[in-house]
């Protein structure tokens with residue numbers, strides 16, 4: 070990638086006024102032999118990224134062998150999962166309502182898959198593997214965030230069209246007693262701490278948390294974004310197809 074740069078030079082231990090007065094007084098002479106000056110390329114060196122998709126920043130090559138730089142969301146949590154097997158974190162601050170919470174966090178669902186396992190008695194069970202991105206305290210906040218995300222143009226979305234359907238699916242698994250369907254939280258801008266007029270109690274009339282069922286595995290996913298270069302110093306991230314990196 071070509072990067073424009075205006076070079077500046079620092080002349081150490083050289084007094085320009087002395088050089089000029091010496092030049093004007095004829096103390097310098099022109100060389101009699103040809104002087105060859107090797108040009109030294111001056112430019113910013115682009116950081117070197119690896120090619121491992123597990124990393125936060127890495128490069129891929131397209132069909133024309135152009136090198137593309139990919140960046141990932143949720144990399145810290147993803148590393149914790151990859152290195153220590155840690156699932157979605159317990160507790161945090163909800164990205165939607167700003168509430169501090171201590172239960173298992175939820176996120177926008179990047180992918181949901183069913184895995185069949187057999188126990189020691191030979192009985193089949195189904196595990197739900199749910200890959201999430203984000204940090205929300207309740208299904209209502211997760212649904213609000215998912216709909217906000219899905220309202221964006223497809224190339225800027227973190228999650229796929231299936232994200233809302235998968236969130237309802239997970240909700241039914243964890244809260245089968247709920248006869249009515251999951252609805253999103255009120256707009257968080259109504260909250261006093263976000264400039265609105267409602268206390269948290271007035272704002273949240275329904276709240277369903279992540280519930281441990283024994284057959285759901287909530288895993289942090291990372292979304293990968295392609296870096297696009299529109300000028301010497303301006304960058305814009307736009308997404309590829311919604312995807313999940315798995316270890």
Ligand SMILES: [Zn+2]
Nearest residue numbers: 163166206210
């Ligand atoms: Zn929330």
